[in-house]
Amino acid sequence: MMNVKRVISAIERDYILNNLKKDKRIDGRDLWQYRDIDISVDMVQSAEGSADVSLGETRIISGLKYEVGEPFPDTPDEGVCTVMAELLPLASPLFERGPPNEQSIELARVVDRGIRHADCVQTKKLCIRENEAVYILFLDMYVMNYGGNMIDCGGIGCLATLIASHVPEGEFNDENQLVWTGKYLNGKDIVNELPFVITYGKIGDITFLDPSLTEELLCDGSISISVTEKNVTSIQKSGSATFSIDEVKMLGKKSMEIGKKLRKELNLWQYLVQKE
């Protein structure tokens, strides 16, 4: 049981701030360091892919389901991938029941945009027949424990889910019926680029990577930058904090470095699932 407070006491706030000014974090990290990341995949039998990712205290379980449907008229030969997030009231006393609120929509949208603009999902391979049948992938994230920075945790969760996926492969038979070929599309068929979402918190004029829960509650705002190996693919600034142009440039550079490091250290391709 952890004592989660909406308001941080002045003493605790000053302690955190004074440490940050000396480039220190209360949990012993330096300013540009992630908390421990723990990943396990494919534990949900009913899903066509799933991942359970912990980033420090934050834990998100995501899963993939699919449907075969008609493509959008403007992209007749491309499949669709949508992302949804739910902040379960089980995850924190700060979350309430009810329809999606701003926070959960932002989480889903930022992760979605990171994936969408990076050519992460090979939508053209998700087409069975032009204008008629494409795969619609649903990536759904459930926050099981909230300990700050859900966006980065969800981003890694979605990538791991896609890589660990196994979607039945469909084809039209001679009678023009859509049938299962008996094979599966796996992560290699579905995923192209790996875009990492990297979030920085800002308190006063100090910026730092991966805010923990107390830090996040103290933050004036945050900025999430998605990067692939070569490009920046999306940015979302949220909260009331403001960032100088030089600061954004600096964070862009940092993100490329951190993205590179994550790509190497997490080695997400190890989670590929070969289903027969």
Add this chain to the structure above:
Amino acid sequence: MPLIINDEYPKKLFREDGKRLDGRDKHELRPIKMEVGILKNADGSAYLEWGNNKIFAAVYGPRDVHPHHLAKPDMGILRVFYRMATYSVFDRKRPAPGRREKEISMVISDCLEPVLFLELYPGTSFEVFVEVIDADGGTRCASTTVAALALADAGVPMRSLVTSVACGKIDGELVVDLSGIEDKAGEADLPCAMTWFNDQLSLLQFDGEMTLDEMNICLDLASDALKKIYDMQLNALKEKYIAIREELNNQEKSPNEGGDE
């Protein structure tokens, strides 16, 4: 629509060797794994793997009631919210709670209420959130079992634990603990739950057809299975404290780590 891989139920629910499709004997439970205190933010929590079912439960309370008009001036209220993840079933479930989830929430809530001392907590609520991550038959029984564990883990005063299991009839035979396919293709399903302070049933539903004699046997089968699951619940609760005790013992053995005195 997903691509239909297997839209027909198997014709037989027993194999040639007399075992069930998943290899169990008629009166055998699926493998069950329980753990308490796994979600850090909750006042109490538990996780249960029951065959392919994977379920989390978390308890918050006693705390303020939202919306406020639900509060009772003379006693606390218990609210259970049973939800299934969109990816926990074969066809993706719609994200919003459906009628089935609301009914099961109510059934579980009614089932747990008798063991709580709600009269000691006027004007407050206990909220139990049950999240089914993976479903394969018998989720209401598994959810009741794991919700009771989470309440106990939260330190909520209870008259006893509550344990639940389903029995039923498949291919004319009475069996314990129906799996998803047995539930769908079988003839009858009888979920029930026991409150151990008075050895009575606090959840009882029945769907299907069986004779009165068969129903009586079914209830006896359930009674035996419930005792086995109850022991597992007690063990899961004890294990948390055994782990804490071992940690403390280790600290005593190496006092240097505990700081200077």
